[in-house]
Amino acid sequence: MTFRQDRHAAPSSDYPLLGELPLARTGVDRGCERRMDDAWLPSLMHDDGTRLLLLSQGRAPVRDGALVLSGPADVPPGSQLVYLGRSAGHEIVLAVVQEAPELPGADWLGLRDVAAGLSALDAGLFVEAVAIANWHAHHTHCPRCGSPTDIVHSGWVRVCPRDASQHFPRTxxxxxxxxxxxxxxxxxxxxxxxxxxxxxxxxxxxxxxxxxxxxxxxxxxxxxxxxxxxxxxxxxxxxxxxxxxxxxxxxxxxxxxxxxxxxxxxxxxxxxxxxxxxxxxxxxxxxxxxxxxxxxxxxxxxxxxxxxxxxxxx
Known part of the structure; x- marks a missing residue:
């Protein structure tokens, strides 16, 4: 099951000197208040209307110049999930997968390969997905005590079970x-x-x-x-x-x-x-x-x- 989303750019205004840059576009409401509920993300995986962006080694599926989004049933078990936001009435979730599955007509491409040609929504989703996936990959343990951390807040916070310290994505x-x-x-x-x-x-x-x-x-x-x-x-x-x-x-x-x-x-x-x-x-x-x-x-x-x-x- 795959989806194609509308390729409408977000309304734009008042750009600085360089104008709108390829990786600085978005069309998604990240929903910070929604993702704080730890029951939110699991509930989305039981909704057939949820769309998922699969990411494997920094690459995502692209077909006809657009990201290919999948349904919950297409996500391999054990995939790392992060809530990305809402667009056009659909909730969108990142699924980091170990191996890229076959998707008809899709090529698995990196962000730098395709970002300039993507819609604002697709570019924003891809950048968000790569950034948060990289943070999780490199920050698996508590910097204070070295304990493995637990993922909370729909993938946007890691908590140390030993000292209860919270750790947030870095930029x-x-x-x-x-x-x-x-x-x-x-x-x-x-x-x-x-x-x-x-x-x-x-x-x-x-x-x-x-x-x-x-x-x-x-x-x-x-x-x-x-x-x-x-x-x-x-x-x-x-x-x-x-x-x-x-x-x-x-x-x-x-x-x-x-x-x-x-x-x-x-x-x-x-x-x-x-x-x-x-x-x-x-x-x-x-x-x-x-x-x-x-x-x-x-x-x-x-x-x-x-x-x-x-x-x-x-």
Missing amino acids: DPAIIVAITDDQDRLLLGANAQWGGRRYSTLAGFVEPGESLEEAVVREVGEEAGIRVASTRYAGSQPWPFPCSLMLGFTAQAESTAVVPDGEEIIDLRWFTREELGRDIVEGTIGVPSGVSISSALIEHWYGGPLPEPRHLEN
């Missing part, structure tokens, strides 16, 4: 910033993990007791050796790989004598639009693509979609 805030100079060139850096050919905007996690603006200044100083000013918030989106919230900014460099830190960032370059477009087309460098907020920041500065490498155009 790690990280800033990411598009830096320009007085000639409107864009600064991009090559991360050591990418082998030196892929260039991106600079980013880093927010430290305890630090504002977002302070994190921008500190991270740029650490990674590029320059100071920035005129910091402006540009937009945000979840990045559940495993549990980040990316907060995008633009900023103006006070100097151009950049020095990579040599550990995380091994090269830094100032690009004009012509230089960046040419290097991408010729395959000299790679840049972020798809649903990343880095790609959105770069394309906002560039003035539109980035060109494809020449070998992809042929």
Whole structure:
């Protein structure tokens, strides 16, 4: 038994600089007040109208550009369940399964593979599902005493049976910033993990007791050796790989004598639009693509979609 849901985007208004980002869309009412009743989730599994999103190793079933939702009878025994919310009169539950079952006409795909083409409802469900599943996978024991924790509140809280401490899903805030100079060139850096050919905007996690603006200044100083000013918030989106919230900014460099830190960032370059477009087309460098907020920041500065490498155009 499978379902197809309506693909209507949620009403939109007042977007920041980057507009609506692929992973920052939703069409579901998460129902925080409903999920606090521990009888709520079990009751949904006895309702044939409940729809379930199956997730296996971070992948979900997709057919014809939409998530495939199943009924309670299709969920394998022993699956981990989490209440996701309500949409169009249907309650939606995540079921984390060990092995992906065969679903006619469906492909099991990852969030980054399909998010840009999904409806707001589907994108929001997929992001929520991946994020909460990752939290459960990495936080199975009490950080205070090491005891295995019990899952309560429809999958949104874990409780230690030994000391009764409650543990909630975590989100790690990280800033990411598009830096320009007085000639409107864009600064991009090559991360050591990418082998030196892929260039991106600079980013880093927010430290305890630090504002977002302070994190921008500190991270740029650490990674590029320059100071920035005129910091402006540009937009945000979840990045559940495993549990980040990316907060995008633009900023103006006070100097151009950049020095990579040599550990995380091994090269830094100032690009004009012509230089960046040419290097991408010729395959000299790679840049972020798809649903990343880095790609959105770069394309906002560039003035539109980035060109494809020449070998992809042929």
